[in-house]
Amino acid sequence: MQVSFEFFPPRDNAGQSSLDNAVQQLQVWQPQFASMTYGAGGTSQQESFAGAQKLLARDLATASHITCVGADRETVQATAKQFVAQGVDHFVALRGDSPDGPYVPHPQGYAYANDLVAGLREWFTGTISVAAYPEIHPQALSGAKDLAFLKAKMDAGADQIITQYCYNTDTLLAFAENLQKVGITQPLLVGIMPIHDIAAVQRFSARCGATVPQSIGDRFAALEQTQDKVKLAIDIAVEQCRQLMENGLDQFHFYTLNRSTLTAGVLATLEQPPVNMALSA
Numbered sequence: 156m157q158v159s160f161e162f163f164p165p166r167d168n169a170g171q172s173s174l175d176n177a178v179q180q181l182q183v184w185q186p187q188f189a190s191m192t193y194g195a196g197g198t199s200q201q202e203s204f205a206g207a208q209k210l211l212a213r214d215l216a217t218a219s220h221i222t223c224v225g226a227d228r229e230t231v232q233a234t235a236k237q238f239v240a241q242g243v244d245h246f247v248a249l250r251g252d253s254p255d256g257p258y259v260p261h262p263q264g265y266a267y268a269n270d271l272v273a274g275l276r277e278w279f280t281g282t283i284s285v286a287a288y289p290e291i292h293p294q295a296l297s298g299a300k301d302l303a304f305l306k307a308k309m310d311a312g313a314d315q316i317i318t319q320y321c322y323n324t325d326t327l328l329a330f331a332e333n334l335q336k337v338g339i340t341q342p343l344l345v346g347i348m349p350i351h352d353i354a355a356v357q358r359f360s361a362r363c364g365a366t367v368p369q370s371i372g373d374r375f376a377a378l379e380q381t382q383d384k385v386k387l388a389i390d391i392a393v394e395q396c397r398q399l400m401e402n403g404l405d406q407f408h409f410y411t412l413n414r415s416t417l418t419a420g421v422l423a424t425l426e427q428p429p430v431n432m433a434l435s436a
């Protein structure tokens with residue numbers, strides 16, 4: 156099993172200490188890399204530089220997310236070069252979303268992530284990861300077109316894929332099979348988002364085209380105590396990771412939300428054999 160952790164740039168002192176604590180607690184799991192988001196939730200470029208710097212300062216292999224929305228090519232390239240000058244050798248290359256209304260490409264910009272990957276590959280020799288959507292990107296013309304554009308990102312020079320989180324494991328496994336059908340052979344890192352707050356995850360999922368199965372909502376609705384909800388969140392993620400590993404998918408990218416409890420709980424549980432195996436050993 157290999158893991159990576161995603162963080163976002165904090166905006167105030169309380170956020171800084173949450174990030175510091177989360178990074179410190181999670182670093183012991185020796186991630187393949189740690190990534191810092193860019194522009195998501197309205198964060199500024201300076202906040203992303205500072206966030207990436209924090210990961211680099213802890214000697215973590217650091218990936219910077221970079222988006223091409225709302226900027227011309229020159230500006231995007233200058234930003235990428237600034238990250239590289241900082242010591243970053245891995246980009247998660249993304250289109251991003253327009254802050255209000257439907258996405259409109261910048262007239263002098265990279266229109267889609269495949270164009271951004273090609274632009275970075277003109278000079279960048281480090282790792283490039285790209286995003287993929289097992290439940291299909293909400294603005295995709297069709298599932299087949301979404302997959303074809305993902306293939307275009309790989310053909311432009313991307314090295315690996317990180318998925319949007321997806322709580323339906325069958326959907327994830329079908330997606331992995333579809334990748335093979337269209338000739339995508341690069342590593343697939345499955346996004347795992349342990350559920351810290353079911354209502355918040357349901358709201359966010361509705362915006363980004365992911366679904367939270369009714370059965371998961373029902374399991375949380377039956378609980379009142381915080382500690383029971385924490386245990387359930389860990390159980391759900393552990394169950395999913397185990398099923399994925401049984402099917403050959405063993406690279407997990409945790410959306411940590413700058414918190415460590417759930418991710419560390421999942422990893423600690425995965426390190427132990429499942430109870431029935433332990434009993435029969």
Ligand code: FAD
Nearest residue numbers: 192193195220249250251267268286292294295301304319
């Ligand atoms: P693309 O691959 O460009 O695809 C976007 C849409 O356009 C899809 O519907 C696709 O089917 C279609 N499309 C693709 N190429 C073409 C083409 N050539 N012609 C026509 N249509 C095309 N957002 C942030 O702002 N900051 C972040 O740090 C960030 N990190 C993320 C990390 C991960 C792992 C994931 C899964 C998402 C992240 N996002 C982030 C969100 C992301 O920016 C949005 O999901 C965005 O809507 C799509 O980005 P993309 O790179 O997948 O776009």
